[in-house]
Amino acid sequence: MWSLRRSPEGTRRQHRLQAALQLRLRGEYGPEWWEVAPAYVALVAAVGLPLALLGWLWNRVGWWAALLAAAALAYAVRAAVLHRRAVLARKRRQAVRFTLDQVDAADDRAFRRMIGRLLVRDGWTHVRGVRVNDAGVVHLVGVGCDGRQLGVAFERGIEQAGHGSGGRAALRPVVQAAKLPAGAAAGPQALFLVVSSGSFARERVVWAARTGVQLVDRAMLQRWAAGEDLTVLLDLDVDDVRPDAS
Known part of the structure; x- marks a missing residue:
C-alpha cells in the first residue's frame, strides 16, 4: 500500500x-x-x-x-x-432625501421629478405631470390617502439651474393655482401648491392667501427634502376647506 x-x-x-x-x-x-x-x-x-x-x-x-x-x-x-x-x-x-445643492443643480424637469418623488414618499398616489398650456408649462397632480386632489406648480430662483443662489424667486406668470387634469373634481379638500427654489415676493404671498394656495419657499423646501412630511410641513388638516382659486 x-x-x-x-x-x-x-x-x-x-x-x-x-x-x-x-x-x-x-x-x-x-x-x-x-x-x-x-x-x-x-x-x-x-x-x-x-x-x-x-x-x-x-x-x-x-x-x-x-x-x-x-x-x-x-x-x-x-x-x-x-x-x-x-x-x-x-x-x-x-430614504428619499435631497439637498439644496441638488435642487439648484437640477433643470426644470429634474426639479419636477424630485418633487414628485417627495410626494410619493409622503404617501401621495397617481403623481404625474400634466401640461397646462400651449407654452409647455407642466404641473404635477396627485391624490392623497384621504382622497384629496393635489395640484403643484413650480417657480425657480433668479439664477439659472445649476447656479441657484437661494435669492428671491424670479416669478413665472402662474396666474392661478396649479391645475388639475380635465375631468378631475377639485372638491373642497383639493390642495394647490406653488413650490419654489427661492423665496416669494410679498405680492405673491398676498395672492396665495387670497386664493387659498399653499406656498413652499426655499426654507420649507429644505425641510421637506430633508425628510419632513408635507402634511406636517404645511400643517394640513383633512377637514381643510379650500376656496375657489379662480
Missing part, C-alpha cells in the same frame, strides 16, 4: 489551493458549508414541519382539519409577505 504524502509544489492541487486563497482574499470565494448549513436547516424546518403537521391532522383528525390548517397557514404566510413588502416600501420612501 502506498504511503500518504503531501503533493509537491507546482501540482494541480497546489494551484487550486492558491487560486482559492486569492479568491478569499478578494472576497469572491463562496461561503463554506458550515456557514450555509443553518439556512438550509431553517428552510427544511419551515417547509417540513407544516407538512408534517398537516399530515398528522389528516391521519388523526380528518381531512377537514388538515384543510382548515392549510388555509390558516396560507393566510399567515400571505399576511407576513404583505407586511414585509409594506415595511420595505416604507423604508424606500423614507
Whole structure:
C-alpha cells in the first residue's frame, strides 16, 4: 500500500489551493458549508414541519382539519409577505432625501421629478405631470390617502439651474393655482401648491392667501427634502376647506 504524502509544489492541487486563497482574499470565494448549513436547516424546518403537521391532522383528525390548517397557514404566510413588502416600501420612501445643492443643480424637469418623488414618499398616489398650456408649462397632480386632489406648480430662483443662489424667486406668470387634469373634481379638500427654489415676493404671498394656495419657499423646501412630511410641513388638516382659486 502506498504511503500518504503531501503533493509537491507546482501540482494541480497546489494551484487550486492558491487560486482559492486569492479568491478569499478578494472576497469572491463562496461561503463554506458550515456557514450555509443553518439556512438550509431553517428552510427544511419551515417547509417540513407544516407538512408534517398537516399530515398528522389528516391521519388523526380528518381531512377537514388538515384543510382548515392549510388555509390558516396560507393566510399567515400571505399576511407576513404583505407586511414585509409594506415595511420595505416604507423604508424606500423614507430614504428619499435631497439637498439644496441638488435642487439648484437640477433643470426644470429634474426639479419636477424630485418633487414628485417627495410626494410619493409622503404617501401621495397617481403623481404625474400634466401640461397646462400651449407654452409647455407642466404641473404635477396627485391624490392623497384621504382622497384629496393635489395640484403643484413650480417657480425657480433668479439664477439659472445649476447656479441657484437661494435669492428671491424670479416669478413665472402662474396666474392661478396649479391645475388639475380635465375631468378631475377639485372638491373642497383639493390642495394647490406653488413650490419654489427661492423665496416669494410679498405680492405673491398676498395672492396665495387670497386664493387659498399653499406656498413652499426655499426654507420649507429644505425641510421637506430633508425628510419632513408635507402634511406636517404645511400643517394640513383633512377637514381643510379650500376656496375657489379662480
